[in-house]
Structure formats: structure tokens, C-alpha cells
Amino acid sequence: MEKTIDATHYKFNDSTTSDMTLRLTNKEGQLELLHSHSIVLKNVSKFFEEQISSQSLEIDIHCSDVDYDHHMEFFKSLYLPDDSLLDSWACVRSAIGVLQVATAYSCEKIISSCIHYLEAVPWDDKEEDEILKAVSKLGPIAMPILARIQPVDLNATKGVLISAIRFATSLNEPCAPFGSELKTSAQEQIEYMLNEDEETPIVMADNEVKSEIRTGLSKISSTFENELSLLLVEPNIEQNTIVMQSLSDLEWLCGLLPKVDLMKDFVSNWAEISDFIVRTVEDLKLDDSMWGLKVKVMELTARVLEAVGYGNVILSPNTRVHLLKTWLPYIRKMKPLLDLKSNEDSNFDHKMDEDLCQGIEGAIVSLILALPSDDQADILEEWMREEHVRYPDLSEAFEIWCYRTKSANRRLVEGFEKGENCNSTLPFTLN
Structure with missing residues (x-):
């Protein structure tokens, strides 16, 4: 293979000048004869250099249906001039297939050309996996490709x-x-x-x-x-x-x-400016406009209520109470207004969808139940004073509050009676 020859002096599959035959057989047993030239094959492939001898004028090549076309393209490429070889590859998948064939036959010229082509063109994820598999054992010659995908x-x-x-x-x-x-x-x-x-x-x-x-x-x-x-x-x-x-x-x-553990930064800031936001969006100048703004504000508030209500962000009891007392009246007021607008105008697209409503309601219930008992009572009392209470439905919070209140009173009485029986004083004063 040390002697350089010009393969373009020969033509692919030219029976008039060939001195040997390649017998391509696929997995179904179909046979195709390729009229080849030993001098061309030996010059570019170590495999064929070892296989070809004066006594062997035929070489059997077994390939599957999948790589049959790649074999044909590989043998055709052996006859191309060097300056047009790189431009001969039709697509990434074709170049990968030819690269695998060239690797099997130790053809460095074709391997190098395929690598230069693949290094310069875009791939998709599936093709990248196939490329990595094809070049995994090639060593330094594959570095241009590996440089694209290394960490x-x-x-x-x-x-x-x-x-x-x-x-x-x-x-x-x-x-x-x-x-x-x-x-x-x-x-x-x-x-x-x-x-x-x-x-x-x-x-x-x-x-x-x-x-x-x-x-x-x-x-x-x-x-x-x-x-x-x-x-x-x-x-x-x-x-x-x-x-x-x-x-x-x-x-x-x-x-x-x-x-990145920074949700508290947003929640704390939103809690601080909640009064300002509600005061602004409820201003008479925006009374019948900026509905998109009013809905978007509630969507962000829902994120805040969920973060605090489900314990992902820890705020002080006073801040949690303030958050609820600021937003609960606004949400209670805005929901029926948006529903009314939607019913009056079918093209009105600023409304609270079911997921948003359920998310806010669940977060508020959870948030209420994590407050001190007296604060729970204040919020629930205000909620029940409203006429035609529909949203949010705090009945679950009310039921749990009632149960906990009764349980707390029972524990108080039991503790008092136990203290009397033991001639001891309670650690707190009953009013």
C-alpha cells in the first residue's frame, strides 16, 4: 500500500479492465458481482492487500440488507479523485454507514474523509449516538468528531x-x-x-x-x-x-x-408589595379595564400562596395572615366579576381556569390551617359574613377548625381536671 496510484485511471465495475471480482451477498442470499481492480483495492485497504493474491481472483463479501447500499457506495468511492471525495457524501446517515464499512476494511482514506464530513455537518441526537458507536475504536483519527461532543x-x-x-x-x-x-x-x-x-x-x-x-x-x-x-x-x-x-x-x-432555592426571595417581595398591587389594580381608573393584568396578578399570587401554604417557603405568622387578608378579599371579589364578564361576552378571554381556581382554593385552605387558632377564627368569621359565599370554598378549613377547637377545649378541660385532682395549678390562666 505504500505505492500511490491514480484510481481515476480505472472505472468502477468495468469488466473490460478488471482483474478480479467481488461477490456481494446479502442476508437473503442475493448475489451481485462487482468487477474490480486489485491495484486499486490493495492501494487503499490493508484488508484487501492481505486478501488479494495471484491465486485469488474472487473475494466473497457478506453484508446485510441494512448496509448493502453502504458497501456499494464504499466501493464506488474508491475510484473517486481525492479532491471530490469529501463532496460525494450525500447525508449523515450515508457517511456513517460508509465509515463503518471503511473501518471494517481498514481503509484510512475513506475513514478520514467520512470523519471530516461528519465533523462539519449538523446531526440529530439519534445520528450522534450512531456516530459515537462508529468512531469508538478509531483512536486519534476520530478526535475532530469527539471534540464536538466532549463535556x-x-x-x-x-x-x-x-x-x-x-x-x-x-x-x-x-x-x-x-x-x-x-x-x-x-x-x-x-x-x-x-x-x-x-x-x-x-x-x-x-x-x-x-x-x-x-x-x-x-x-x-x-x-x-x-x-x-x-x-x-x-x-x-x-x-x-x-x-x-x-x-x-x-x-x-x-x-x-x-x-436554585430562591423562591423565598420572590415570595417575600410579593408579600411586601401586595397592598400596593391590590390598591392599584382596584383603583377606579382601572375599574373596567386591564383584565389581563388582574388575572395575571392572581396567577402569580397563586404561586405565592402555594409556596407558603404547602410549606415550601417559611414566613412568619404575621406575614402569612397579612398575605391572606390582603388577597382573599380581592380574589373573592374578582372571581365573580370575571365570570360575569365571560358570560356577557363570549369573546372575553380573561378568566380564571379550573386549575387556577382549584390551586388557589387548596393553597388558601392549607395556609389558613397553619395559622394560629385565633387568626383562623378571624378569617373564617369574615368569610362567613359575606353574602352568597361561593369562592373560594373554605368549608374544609372551617370543619377542621371546628374539630381542632373542640379537641383543644377538651384537652384544656382534661388538663384542668387533672390539675385539680393532683392539687396542682395549671400553667396558664383561664379567662
Whole structure:
């Protein structure tokens, strides 16, 4: 194989000049004869160099239906000039098949060409798995392909993630002609990179990444507050757009923050500004408008109530009571209004869907039952004073409160009687 010959002087499957025959047989026993040239095969393949002798003018090649076409393409490629070989590969799957055949016959020229082609073209996930299988035993010659799929340096990964977080939490106008698609894509990829699955732990959720997320959260929250306050001064379409975009970004962050243990940052801030939000959206200037804003605010509040109500975020009893007393009247007022609007206008699409309603109701019940008994009583008393109470349904919380109250009184009496029998004093005073 040391002697270089010009294969283009010969033609593929040319019986007039061939000096040997390849007998291709597939798994069904179908036979096809290829008229070949020993000098071409020996020059490019160690396998054929060892097989070919003056006494052997025929070589049997067994292949399956799957790789039969790849064998044919491989033998045809042996006759192509070097400068056109790279452009001859039709697609990734074809190049993978030919690479496997070339590897079996130790044909370095074709192996190298297939690798250069595969390194330069895009693959899908399934093709990548096939490529890895095909090059797994090739050694250094496969490095151009392996360089594309080897793990990225951890610092580089973190740099990409931080840049994506900055872009995803940016307040800039969408870039034409992509609109908000680039930002949405960045948000989706951040979720993917930080998602914990069965095989890969959370990627780079270190202090630097958390700091960047906190900065983005603070920036978006401040923008939301500022623009929401301006709606009452001089409302316009641009401000409305910024407010709704801020809420959309905050909603996305609500899905991200639990993965990096930062949900409390959002919940605490939302609790602090709840009075301001409710006061603004209930202002007479917005009395019969901005329905999308009013629904979106409740969707975010549902996230907060769920986080606190189910114990994922721990707040003080006073903060939890304040959260409930701020939002419960608003939710109780807004739900029938939205239902009325929807019934009057079939095109009215700002309403609370069933999942949102059930989520809020369940979270409120859980939140009430985790409060001190007196605070539970105050909230339930106010709830029952309302006429035509329909939503949220707090009857479950009321039933449990009644049972617990009776049980507490029974324990109190039992403790008192036990104290009398033991001639002891109770550790508390009965009023």
C-alpha cells in the first residue's frame, strides 16, 4: 500500500479492465458481482492487500440488507479523485454507514474523509449516538468528531449560563425580526440547564449563578412596581406592555427559583408589595379595564400562596395572615366579576381556569390551617359574613377548625381536671 496510484485511471465495475471480482451477498442470499481492480483495492485497504493474491481472483463479501447500499457506495468511492471525495457524501446517515464499512476494511482514506464530513455537518441526537458507536475504536483519527461532543469546561458552561440569565431577565425591546422568540428560547434553555434529572445533577447552581438570578429578579420586580404605579398617572399602551412583560418574566422566574432555592426571595417581595398591587389594580381608573393584568396578578399570587401554604417557603405568622387578608378579599371579589364578564361576552378571554381556581382554593385552605387558632377564627368569621359565599370554598378549613377547637377545649378541660385532682395549678390562666 505504500505505492500511490491514480484510481481515476480505472472505472468502477468495468469488466473490460478488471482483474478480479467481488461477490456481494446479502442476508437473503442475493448475489451481485462487482468487477474490480486489485491495484486499486490493495492501494487503499490493508484488508484487501492481505486478501488479494495471484491465486485469488474472487473475494466473497457478506453484508446485510441494512448496509448493502453502504458497501456499494464504499466501493464506488474508491475510484473517486481525492479532491471530490469529501463532496460525494450525500447525508449523515450515508457517511456513517460508509465509515463503518471503511473501518471494517481498514481503509484510512475513506475513514478520514467520512470523519471530516461528519465533523462539519449538523446531526440529530439519534445520528450522534450512531456516530459515537462508529468512531469508538478509531483512536486519534476520530478526535475532530469527539471534540464536538466532549463535556464543556465548567467555567465556560457557567459563563454561557450567566449570559443567558442576563439576556432572559433583560428589559430591552425585542430584537427584530425575532420578536420575543430569542428571550423565550434563552429562558427555556436556562430551565433545561438547571433542571435536575436522573442522570445529571443541577448544573452550576452556585453562588455566582444565584447572585445573577437574584439581580434579574430584583430588576424585573422594580420595573413592575414602577410601571404599575405609572398606570394610574397616565396609562398608555407602552406601559401596559412593559407591565405585562414584567409579570410574564416573573411567572417564568417562579418556575426557576425553586430549583436554585430562591423562591423565598420572590415570595417575600410579593408579600411586601401586595397592598400596593391590590390598591392599584382596584383603583377606579382601572375599574373596567386591564383584565389581563388582574388575572395575571392572581396567577402569580397563586404561586405565592402555594409556596407558603404547602410549606415550601417559611414566613412568619404575621406575614402569612397579612398575605391572606390582603388577597382573599380581592380574589373573592374578582372571581365573580370575571365570570360575569365571560358570560356577557363570549369573546372575553380573561378568566380564571379550573386549575387556577382549584390551586388557589387548596393553597388558601392549607395556609389558613397553619395559622394560629385565633387568626383562623378571624378569617373564617369574615368569610362567613359575606353574602352568597361561593369562592373560594373554605368549608374544609372551617370543619377542621371546628374539630381542632373542640379537641383543644377538651384537652384544656382534661388538663384542668387533672390539675385539680393532683392539687396542682395549671400553667396558664383561664379567662
